[in-house]
Amino acid sequence: MTDLYKAYGDAAERMLHFVETRSTDQASGVFEVPVAHYLDEARWQKEMDLIFRRLPxxxxxxxxxxxxxxxxxxxxxxxxxxxxxxxxxxxxxxxxxxxxxxxxxxxxxxxxxxxxxxxxxxxxxxxxxxxxxxxxxxxxxxxxxxxxxxxxxxxxxxxxxxxxxxxxxxxIDVRAFLGGMLDDLAALKLETWYYHKARTMEGANWKVSFDGYLEGYHFQAAHTQTVATRSPSNRASYEAFGPHIRLGFPQNGIGRLKDLPREEWGRQENDGYDFIRILFPNFSFFLAPEMCQYAQLFPGPTPDRNLTVMNYIYPTAPKDEEELRKLDEMSDFFFQVVLDEDYALGLKVQNGLESGATDRLTFGRNEPGNQYFHKWVEHYLSGCEGPPPVLRA
Missing domain, CATH: 2.102.10.10 (Rieske [2Fe-2S] iron-sulphur domain)
Known part of the structure; x- marks a missing residue:
């Protein structure tokens, strides 16, 4: 755990720097993805066969x-x-x-x-x-x-x-597949939590929806009254473990870390910064002190749709009907934010892709997680020929 807290503290230091300098983690250049990668049925079938039917x-x-x-x-x-x-x-x-x-x-x-x-x-x-x-x-x-x-x-x-x-x-060798992300997940002690419920939502092409989990560039425009009140837009740290990512978002009050000894910064998750843990190809995990929301994103029956299962777990089981009602309210609030502000937007993106207005999407230097994700998709579709992608050159 000492090494893990050190890694968290180093990420927190980077996030604080990004907030103070109005900067963010960056890739070496911009990156283009053909629109056909989101629309082509033969490619979608290949993604199903070589990624979703072969990976854990x-x-x-x-x-x-x-x-x-x-x-x-x-x-x-x-x-x-x-x-x-x-x-x-x-x-x-x-x-x-x-x-x-x-x-x-x-x-x-x-x-x-x-x-x-x-x-x-x-x-x-x-x-x-x-x-x-x-x-x-x-x-x-x-x-x-x-x-x-x-x-x-x-x-x-x-x-x-x-x-x-x-x-x-x-x-199957999940430990090898998770690599350095395993210690991170084991430290959460998920086996001690209370599973509350799941709800499903329909979205656009699976990569359209997953793109939204991989960056905070959209916070101010898309989540003005929700996420942006907690975390500044376009400020994020990225750490890669094979195809998986630990994505760090600073909170608006991250400056409070400067009042603490530096060795304590790694123990302040959710109290200055948050992590989103992303497992390739379809899992996003957001942990807060009072609850956890994790998404399982599955391609739908056609290339233009996905089915996402949103799951809600809590540190302890409710003691009575009133506590149960409060857990339901909290779960439904988080679900509605994703449905109304992310997935509704994604369906419009899908329509825009199908309109023929452009033949490619451009991911900026400030969207390194998206670039990395698409490179790993290509890596698996190629049969893992050549060296695996790296997050930073």
């Missing part, structure tokens, strides 16, 4: 499945996914499909059970994926039940988070 995606928190036999069933970009916690305590993931006639097994949502019975013909599976019951087996015929187990997906539980790869049989 954070699909659930440990606190969503805290007990043996807990499960979470969800649709992930058209893939029916079932995450379970077996009697051995291990989190596993499967395609939520019966091997008899391909019916879904568990209804979308969460619950607790040790087995899943198909509602079509009654075949039954244990939550470790094994086929344990065939209805009217004596009339069905001889089959090898071992070959009819649920299709398992690569899954790994790390730092209070459950990551899944949507393609069966691929190797």
């Amino acid at each position: 995606l954070m699909l659930a928190l440990t606190i969503e499945l805290p007990k043996v036999n807990d499960y979470k069933a969800m649709d992930v970009m058209g893939q029916p996914v079932l995450i379970t916690r077996g009697k051995d305590g291990k989190a596993r993931a499967f395609l939520n499909v019966c091997k008899h006639r391909a019916m879904h097994l568990a209804k979308e949502g969460k619950g607790n059970c040790s087995r899943f019975a198909c509602q079509y013909h009654g075949w039954t599976y244990a939550n470790d994926g094994q086929l344990i019951g065939i209805a009217e087996a004596s009339t069905f015929g001889d089959v090898d039940r071992r070959t009819l187990a649920m299709t398992e997906l690569p899954a790994e539980e790390v730092a209070g988070m459950i990551f899944v790869i949507l393609t069966p049989g691929l190797p």
Whole structure:
């Protein structure tokens, strides 16, 4: 933790400097992205195949499945996914499909059970994926039940988070994938929080929406009465860990750090500055003392749309109905800000892209996170040929 707090303190020092000098972290030059990268269906399919179906995606928190036999069933970009916690305590993931006639097994949502019975013909599976019951087996015929187990997906539980790869049989190493971001996430102790609820919103092309998470250049124009009252526009620090980013935003009152010993600056998150933790390709995590909002952004059924799941967790569970009501109000406020001020704007951007008004978008030197993100998209689409992108030359 000492090294982590030192890194936070160094970022805080940079953010204070940016506020005092009216500057920000910068890339070496401007960067152009063809508009076709947001519109082309063949490219979008390639992004699905080489990024979203091959990289570990954070699909659930440990606190969503805290007990043996807990499960979470969800649709992930058209893939029916079932995450379970077996009697051995291990989190596993499967395609939520019966091997008899391909019916879904568990209804979308969460619950607790040790087995899943198909509602079509009654075949039954244990939550470790094994086929344990065939209805009217004596009339069905001889089959090898071992070959009819649920299709398992690569899954790994790390730092209070459950990551899944949507393609069966691929190797998974989340610790290697997270790299230097792992210590950062582990320090948050997410396994001790209370999971409150999730809400979904529809947005533009997944990269249009994700671009908005990666910079604070838009705060003053787009969030005049909300975010801009907390954080100045166009002041940000960026630290990269492979394709992932720890993005720092100073608060308007960051000057208070000068009243503290320098070695304490790294312990002042949310009291002078904030971090947004970005995991490639689709996860954004904002932690505040009283709550946390994290976004899981998934490409939609067509290139012009995405579905974003906004999740809300809190340090402790509500003690009564009044506290529950307050958590709902806080969650809904943060949700509405993103929906009304970010995603509504993104849909207009999508329309602008489709209008033919320009054939490229230009990301400024003051938008290094966006540049870095698009370079990593290209890196994965190329099959990871050549050296990986770097944040700063």
